Amino acid sequence: xxxxxxxxxxxxxxxxxxxxxxxxxxxxxxxxxxxxxxxxxxxxxxxxxxxxxxxxxxxxxxxxxxxxxxxxxxxxxxxxxxxxxxxxxxxxxxxxxxxxxxxxxxxxxxxxxxxxxxxxxxxxxxxxxxxxxxxxxxxxxxxxxxxxxxxxxxxxxxxxxxxxxxxxxxxxxxxxxxxxxxxxxxxxxxxxxxxxxxxxxxxxxxxxxxxxxxxxxxxxxxxxxxxxxxxxxxxxxxxxxxxxxxxxxxxxxxxxxxxxxxxxxxxxxxxxxxxx
Amino acid sequence: xxxxxxxxxxxxxxxxxxxxxxxxxxxxxxxxxxxxxxxxxxxxxxxxxxxxxxxxxxxxxxxxxxxxxxxxxxxxxxxxxxxxxxxxxxxxxxxxxxxxxxxxxxxxxxxxxxxxxxxxxxxxxxxxxxxxxxxxxxxxxxxxxxxxxxxxxxxxxxxxxxxxxxxxxxxxxxxxxxxxxxxxxxxxxxxxxxxxxxxxxxxxxxxxxxxxxxxxxxxxxxxxxxxxxxxxxxxxxxxxxxxxxxxxxxxxxxxxxxxxxxxxxxxxxxxxxxxxxxxxxxxxxxxxxxxxxxxxxxxxxxxxxxxxxxxxxxxxxxx
Numbered sequence: 001x002x003x004x005x006x007x008x009x010x011x012x013x014x015x016x017x018x019x020x021x022x023x024x025x026x027x028x029x030x031x032x033x034x035x036x037x038x039x040x041x042x043x044x045x046x047x048x049x050x051x052x053x054x055x056x057x058x059x060x061x062x063x064x065x066x067x068x069x070x071x072x073x074x075x076x077x078x079x080x081x082x083x084x085x086x087x088x089x090x091x092x093x094x095x096x097x098x099x100x101x102x103x104x105x106x107x108x109x110x111x112x113x114x115x116x117x118x119x120x121x122x123x124x125x126x127x128x129x130x131x132x133x134x135x136x137x138x139x140x141x142x143x144x145x146x147x148x149x150x151x152x153x154x155x156x157x158x159x160x161x162x163x164x165x166x167x168x169x170x171x172x173x174x175x176x177x178x179x180x181x182x183x184x185x186x187x188x189x190x191x192x193x194x195x196x197x198x199x200x201x202x203x204x205x206x207x208x209x210x211x212x213x214x215x216x217x218x219x220x221x222x223x224x225x226x227x228x229x230x231x232x233x234x235x236x237x238x239x240x241x242x243x244x245x246x247x248x249x250x251x252x253x254x255x256x257x258x259x260x261x262x263x264x265x266x267x268x269x270x271x272x273x274x275x276x
Numbered sequence: 277x278x279x280x281x282x283x284x285x286x287x288x289x290x291x292x293x294x295x296x297x298x299x300x301x302x303x304x305x306x307x308x309x310x311x312x313x314x315x316x317x318x319x320x321x322x323x324x325x326x327x328x329x330x331x332x333x334x335x336x337x338x339x340x341x342x343x344x345x346x347x348x349x350x351x352x353x354x355x356x357x358x359x360x361x362x363x364x365x366x367x368x369x370x371x372x373x374x375x376x377x378x379x380x381x382x383x384x385x386x387x388x389x390x391x392x393x394x395x396x397x398x399x400x401x402x403x404x405x406x407x408x409x410x411x412x413x414x415x416x417x418x419x420x421x422x423x424x425x426x427x428x429x430x431x432x433x434x435x436x437x438x439x440x441x442x443x444x445x446x447x448x449x450x451x452x453x454x455x456x457x458x459x460x461x462x463x464x465x466x467x468x469x470x471x472x473x474x475x476x477x478x479x480x481x482x483x484x485x486x487x488x489x490x491x492x493x494x495x496x497x498x499x500x501x502x503x504x505x506x507x508x509x510x511x512x513x514x515x516x517x518x519x520x521x522x523x524x525x526x527x528x529x530x531x532x533x534x535x536x537x538x539x540x541x542x543x544x545x546x547x548x549x550x551x552x553x554x555x556x557x558x559x560x561x562x563x564x565x566x567x568x569x570x571x572x573x574x575x576x577x578x579x580x581x582x583x584x585x586x587x588x589x590x591x592x593x594x595x
Contacts, residue, residue: 011398014391017384018402021409024420024463027431031423040429092317099310107314110321116576118524120545121565122324124552125331147320155317180309209413211527216553226413230531233419240423247419251412258411265407266475273513274472
C-alpha cells in the first residue's frame, strides 16, 4: 500500500514538472488564438480566431513587420551556416580523429573555446569590421559569424563519431586499391551518416535559435525570426496576440526537427562528452 | 553503449602511414595530408580569431562613435572598469544568476531524470516531450514568460489569485526580476540536465544495485552511496555547460527585463552591450567582454581539469 502511494506520488511529481514545462507553450497557443478585444478581458474563455496568424504571416501586414521575410532569412542563414560548417568541418573532424599531428589538439580546443566564449567579445569588433566591409546586414555576414555556433559543434561531434569507427574498414579499402579519398567518401562517410544527419539538424536548431548575432549584425535585410518576434512587443501598445503567434511560428521548425533526432541528442548536446 | 566520457583517445591514431598504399604517394605528401584536411577549418578559425584580436587591440584605445580617430590610452579602460562600482555590481549579479540557475537546474534536472528512470507508463509518454523547452530559442522563451508574468494582465498572477497572491510584481522589483530571469533559464535548460543525467542513469552497471537490493539497502542509502557517486561524472558535464553558459547570459535578460528595473539585472554581457552598442563606446564595451572572456576561460580550465579527474576516478571503478 505504501509502495503504491509512493509510486503515485512520484508520477504526480513528474506530471507537476511537465505542467510547468508545457504550460507556457499552451498559453502561447491560447494567446495567439484570441481576438484583440478579448486579450485581457478573459483568460480561458474566448472566441478563437486565426487573425493573429494572418497578420503575422501576411506579407504586407499593417504592423509593418515583414515576418515572412524574417522566416526566410532564418532559413537561409541557418542552412548556409550548417552547409559551410559541414564542408569545412567534416574533413577537419576526420583528420583529428585519424591522425595525431602537431596542432590538432590546439585547433580542437580553440574550437571548443568558441563554444564557451561570450559572443559579444567577437561581435563588437565584427560590428565595426562589418560596417567597413559592407557585410553588415547581409546573408554572407550572418553565415560567417554563425560558424561560431555550428563549426565547433560539428567538428567535435563528428570527431567522436569518426573515432568510434574502426580504422580497419578503411585499411581494408586501401588494400583493395581504394585511394585515401575514396576510402573517406565511400567507406567512412556512409558509416557515420546518421551522425552527420543528427548533428546537422542540431546545428541548424542552434543557428536558428541564435539571437545575439542577428540582433547586432543585421538591421532589416538579413534579420531573423528571433529578433523579429520582439518587434511586436515594441511600440506604444504591445500586441500580445501577435507576439504569441510570431513566437509560435518561429519555434515550429526547431521543435519538429528536435523530435526527429531524440536518439542522438545526448551526444550532440554534450559535445560528444556523453555517449548513449 | 560506451562508458568513455573523454574524447582524448584517437582510435587508431597514426595509422595514416601503415599498410601498403594502393598508389604510391610520396611520404612528404602523406605527412601533409591531415594538414590539408584542416586548412579550411584553420582559415575559418582565423576569420573568427581575427576579430577577437582586433577587439583586444581596440581595448588600449578610446575608440567610440564620438571619437572615430582614437588615441592610445594604454590600460586606462581596464583601470576604469575595475574602479567602477557598476562593474562589481554587474559581476555580482552575473555570479548570482549563474550559481542560482545552475544549482536549480541541476537539482530539478536530476530529480526529473530519476523519476523518468522509473519508466512508468506516465514517464514513458512524458519523456518524449521532455526536450521541447530546450529547443525553443531562449529569447522566445523569455518573450513567452514576459507575457505570462505581466503583473496586471499576466496569466500567472491570475492563476495565483485563488491562493491570495495575485499581485506579485514579478519583473518590476530588483529581486523579482533576477528570480524571474533565473526561472526562465530553469524552464529552458532543466531538460538539458535531465537528458544528460538520464543517459547517465541508463548506462550505470546493474550489478552493484542488485547486490545492494540483496543486502536489503534502503532507497536513500542506495541513492547516496551508489547512484549519486556513479552518476556524478554525467551530471558534472551538464553542470559545467550550464554554469559556463549562464555566466554569459544575454538573450533571456535582454528580452525579459532589459537589465532593469534600474540596473538590477545588468549582467556582464548586457553591460557590454549597453556600453558598446547603445552608447557606442566600442573600446570600453569590448574591454568589459575581454574581462568576462578571461574569467570564463579560467573557470573552464579549472572545471574541465576537475571533470577529467572525476572521469578518471570513475573509469578506475571496476564495472
